[in-house]
Amino acid sequence: MTAPQPAKRPSKALLIGLVVSGVIALIVLGLMLRKGGPVGFGLSALLGIAPLPVLLAAVLSLDRLEPEPKLHLAFAFAWGGGVAIVLGVGLTLAGQALFLRAGYGTQLVNDVGTVFLAPVIEEALKGSALLLLLRRKQEIDGLTDGIVYASMAGLGFAAVENIGYYLIAFGQDGTGAAVRLFVLRGLIDPLGHPIYTSMIGLGVAYALTRRTPARFAAIPLGYLAAVFLHGLWNGAASTQSLAWLGTAYLVIMVALVLLIVVTVAERRQLISKMGVYLPGYASTGLVAEDDLRMLSTLKGRKEARKWARGAGLGRAMSDYQQAATELTMLHLRAERQGMEPHRFTDERDALLNSMAQARRW
Secondary structure (H helix, E strand, O other): OOOOOOOOOOOHHHHHHHHHHHHHHHHHHHHHHHHHHHHHHHHHHHHHHOOHHHHHHHHHHOOOOOOOOHHHHHHHHHHHHHHHHHHHHHHHHHHHHHHHHOOOOHHHHHHHHHHHHHHHHHHHHHHHHHHHHHHHHHHOOOHHHHHHHHHHHHHHHHHHHHHHHHHHHHHHHOHHHHHHHHHHHHHHOOOHHHHHHHHHHHHHHHHHHOOOOOHHHHHHHHHHHHHHHHHHHHHHHHHOOHHHHHHHHHHHHHHHHHHHHHHHHHHHHHHHHHHHHHHHHHHHOOOOHHHHHHHOOHHHHHHHHHHHHHOOOHHHHHHHHHHHHHHHHHHHHHHHHOOOHHHHHHHHHHHHHHHHHHHOO
16 A cells, blocks of 8 residues: 555635635625614524524534535535625626616516526525535535535525524514514525525536536536525515415425435445445455444444544544545445546555554554
């Protein structure tokens, strides 16, 4: 085996994108504070942030087998809450202004902005976080990764947008109005934006992880699905009809079930592939039968980490499990997309070395 490869340096482009997006988000929040005052902004921020820990935990739980780099996840979240929301609002308002200049009525322009312009523009901007990650495409190993990154962008966008909506409601009718809106946006439909943009995430991930001739058609198809779901919900909400809201909510829940089915199926496939690929490394002494049984279930992996922490070896066990999972995904990536032999060998040997270092303990 070759010597361990040095850790990859963080992408400068992603670091710059993270900083720029974060600064923009802070500026937006500062303007909200200035406009709404400490009381209104404090309440709105509290309502906007309250669901985030649960939602973030739910999204990240989808990718427990092979967690994505924290920098990439932070970039997607910040992009959604910074660049995407500022450009989204600005371009939507600009589009509405053009319709007003063309002589259309105010109500029609508002409806067009809500049902058509906002979904088309916002989904393109949130989904662009996935396209910016294409330069780091080795991090997107499966459909679940696309869903996770898209959901992070959606959560960032929704958090800042919700604070703005709660602030407007507070300014118009006080605390009661803000809380009522929170029930709709924060409790009934908290996963709206992540679900919409996950359609784009599915399309991008499929295009990257498959070798079918028409794989890149999945990206525009995913975008159209995201726009449809977003526009359906906005249209139903603007009618204030319970029947339309119920229908839209049902369709969105069907999309959520689809996303869950995809992640569960992909996780099961990955675990099953461990039993196919890892026994081939038994001769190295790095994978024994007990290791395969431990790696093949989430429960077994969790119990192994718990035991290792008690023995002071928690980090080593986590590193071993992570390297074994990435080794399996390397084989899957080579099987699905093809890979130059020397590149496969280099990445394989680096992962085997990581497993060897962890097993020394």
